[in-house]
Amino acid sequence: MIYSENILICIAAPLLIAAIFLRGEARRFAVFFTVGMVICLLSAYISGFLEFAGMMEADKIPLYVSPVVEESMKVLPLIFVLLVIQPPEEGLFLGSVALGTGFATFENCCYILTAGSENLTYILVRGLAVGVMHLVCVLMVILGTILARRTRTFSLAAFVGALSTAMCYHSLYNLLVSQPGVTSIIGYVMPLFTVGVLTVPYRRIRKEI
């Protein structure tokens, strides 16, 4: 058993203190990175509660519950920022990337503390597959948010539609890696491949904003 809250305090404390001395984008990155870690912990609480409440068998939680809970939780800070601060699109990108990276980092820390860090293959998989998958999902949602801003009257449809895409993608990843074999290898490669694909709309949107 690990004490995730203690790990969070240990990693977040220097980041938050550093944020006092930072300005502009660097500060935004540090804050969103920390928020991403907090969101990861809260998502684990909710998924754990649902498992404890006997809603589903433990092996089904990562396939059905975690993707929905985690993606919905990641969206909450972005909605708050959108409604309260209304940042420019460039700022939204930066915030979402930091949030996704923070989420993935904290999850990786907890897994490594549980399973150990001796196996380099396992560490690479955690870093390049799961870590990147969380980033990809947040980027999908943020692309959807930017689309929602552009489509105006159908903003909710575009936003929730993009969120559904991220949930679907996350579920597929969890399903693929749930058993060893060819499917898990496809699952591990999928996030890096998707990053390559996402760079095309990202570059295009960067030109426009």
Next chain:
Amino acid sequence: MSGFFLYNLNNIVQIAVLLYLSYRNLRNLQQKGPWVPAVLFMFILVTLLATGFYWVTHELMTGTSLYAFSAMDIGEIGIFLLLSALLGASFKEPLSRDLPALAAALFFAAGNALLWGAWNGHWAQDIASGLFLWVLVYTLIRGLKRTGSLSRPVWSAFGIGSAGIFALQTAAFMTGSTFGKIFDFASEVIWFAGIVYLMLRVIRILRQDLPDEGLIGLACAASTWIVCTMYMSSNPYYIIADLCNTITFVLLLLVLERKWGETV
């Protein structure tokens, strides 16, 4: 294993086609032109790919039935919303409120959702899907009304056809085996008549290069009608409708490319 591939052949073909469409759409995105519809279409393709791949992988790995609100259901709801957004983004002016359209969309969506629930017993997920179908159909009706893409007799035919399908499917559900199959077949005839009409209409406009502002609306309507057919059909009708759905997404890309060409 070969049995598995035969059973899932339509899914595998669909994944291959969607991968090609995604590549072509990405290539379009790199060029100049309106990027909002292209990115929305990319989201639709990714969701379709993820759900198709999820289904095949789940079948291959577990062979068990899916729980309610799985990635498949979430993806299907997402596609309804993304199609609405794609259609909405194709108009310069926002679509105005229209009470008769809202009522007609409610009739269509509620009829479908109630029958899905009656057939499979998953009431919660079917009602949720029905609500999002309502959003999509409402957008479609308003969009097609604005562009005048469907004539009054065609609107009437779709209205009467929908009512006929609901009546026949209810009768099939109530009567059971022998008569049920006849009613079911009759409703499939109406579903497929709608599919053939909408697909041929889109192909005709595309091939003859006829002007039609509502082309995206027609392609989205074809896709929606096909999805509703699939949800209310068993094999082999389901597989045929699924293949039609794949063709519709090819048509939708061609429609977007044509729009793209007009704007550049």
